Amino acid sequence: MTRTVLLTGGAGYIGSHTFVALVEAGYSVVIVDDFSNSKPSVLTRLGRLTGLNKVEAYEGSVLDDAFMERVFNAHEFDAVVHFAAKKAVGESVSYPVDYVETNVGGLTTLLRLMDAHDVRRLVFSSSATVYGDPDIIPIPESAPRSYTSPYAFTKLMSEQILEQAAAADPAWAFGILRYFNPVGAHPSGTIGEDPSDIPNNLMPYIAKVAAGELSHLNVFGDDYDTPDGTGVRDYVHVCDLAMGHVKSLDALMASNLGHTVNLGTGIGSSVFDMLQAYSRACGKTLPHVVTDRRDGDVPVLCAEVDRARELLGFEAKRTLDEMCASSWHWIQTGAKE
Ligand SMILES: NC(=O)c1ccc[n+]([C@@H]2O[C@H](COP(=O)([O-])OP(=O)(O)OC[C@H]3O[C@@H](n4cnc5c(N)ncnc54)[C@H](O)[C@@H]3O)[C@@H](O)[C@H]2O)c1
Structure with missing residues (x-):
């Protein structure tokens, strides 16, 4: 029996790659996205990649009750995967209320609709930011949670809402996934990360240096207590x-x-490791300048991965070189289309 899954934020970076993986695994997938941080043309690319004649998608916000009610009425969902959110840590410091509204309000709107339509399974995009500045490396899921930005606060609050809902009604089943640092692109070069602004994250920034759009990489501190002094992720x-x-x-x-x-x-890579791997991928030495440490950065963030292996049979296998090669392939092909 084919299972039908609602994918909110399915046109975004992680959502689009997950769409492909779910279709390949035999799920029927319906996307909801307001395209606030993605382009509708992603849907055509997803059709091309999966061979589907039509990618089922609705344009609208998860905050819009009436719109979401129409989507739930049009399908019999077995589960929801909820990506739709704002994700820029720096921006969240300037606009904390917007972040709570979208990230927490989006989740509660969704939970109310799921409850009304008796859809009880949800996979939620959480983040390693819920560990704040951790004491234990690699970080186990049992580590204390805290936050160092309004963005991280919304993820922590969302996790707590899900925990309380599950405690109140055991019919709920939530998969809370704490991502570390997602990078790279689909090996076909058809989909990938395509930030229009100057990126905050390391790999998209290095990609723009490799493409000649930025002159050099700023390395924020080389005096951390790490093997080469730069931050490890x-x-x-x-x-x-x-x-x-x-x-x-x-x-x-x-x-x-x-x-x-x-x-x-579970493997930590430094800023210099990443710079060297990307240089290998694009075949040129990429310039960098070491500057001061950035406020709020912690030296090392690395996952303890045993629980994902034991509970889900999940193991991340691709290497840093594969991550960089796929990113560069995307930058040279799909991102230019
Ligand atoms: N990329 C990362 O480094 C990272 C790390 C940890 C957690 N996450 C979380 O993973 C999820 C997906 O991240 P991503 O990198 O794919 O981000 P993304 O911005 O590429 O994708 C999010 C998608 O959601 C859509 N969206 C935003 N607000 C919406 C709304 N109100 N209604 C409908 N659609 C809306 C955007 O248009 C976009 O297509 C987010 O919840 C993010 O917080 C991301």
């Missing part, structure tokens, strides 16, 4: 991450039991 290929959503959904379908897991590789 757990980068995970977006296609591995997408597969994590399939595994999470499969687990919710099979057992109706919720889970909270980290999605990362």
Whole structure:
């Protein structure tokens, strides 16, 4: 029996890759996106990639009750994967209320509709930012939670809302996925990350240096207590991450039991590791300038990955070189279309 899944934010970076993985796994997928941070042309690309004649999609906001009610009335959903959110940490500091409204309000609107339509399974995009500035590396899911930005606050609050809903009504089954640093692109070069502004994240920034759109990479501090002095993060290929959503959904379908897991590789890479890997991918040495540390940056964030393996059978396999090569392929092909 084909299962039907609502994918909010399905035209975005992680959502589009997850769409492909879900279709390949046999799910029927319906997208809702307001295209506030993506382009409708992604839908054509998704059709091309999956071979579907028509990608089922609705343009509108998850905050719009009446619109969402129409979507729920038009389909019999078995589950929801909820990506739609604002995600820029810096912007959230300037517009905290907008972030709460979209990220928390979007979730509660969705939960009310799911409840009314008896859809009980939800996979939720959480983030390693809920660990704040962690004491234990690699970070286990049991580590204390906190936040260092309004964005992280919305993710922490969302997790707590889901936990309280599940405690109040065991019929709910939530897959809370804490992403570490998603990077890379689909190997076909058809979909990828395409920020229109100057990116805040390392790989999209390096990609723009490689493409000649930015002159050099600013390395924010080389005096951290790490092997080469630069910040260390757990980068995970977006296609591995997408597969994590399939595994999470499969687990919710099979057992109706919720889970909270980290999605990362468990391997830390420094800024210089990434710069060198991207240089290998694009075949040129990429210039950098070391500047002061950036407020709020922590030296090392790396996932403990045992729980995802044990509960979901999830393992992120792609290497840093594969992440960079797929990003560069996307920048040179699909992103230019
Ligand atoms: N990319 C990361 O580094 C990262 C890390 C941790 C967690 N996350 C979370 O993963 C999710 C997806 O992230 P992404 O990188 O794919 O972001 P993205 O911005 O590329 O995708 C989000 C999509 O949601 C849509 N959207 C935003 N607000 C909406 C609304 N009110 N109604 C309908 N659609 C709306 C956007 O147009 C976009 O297509 C987000 O919840 C984000 O917070 C991302």
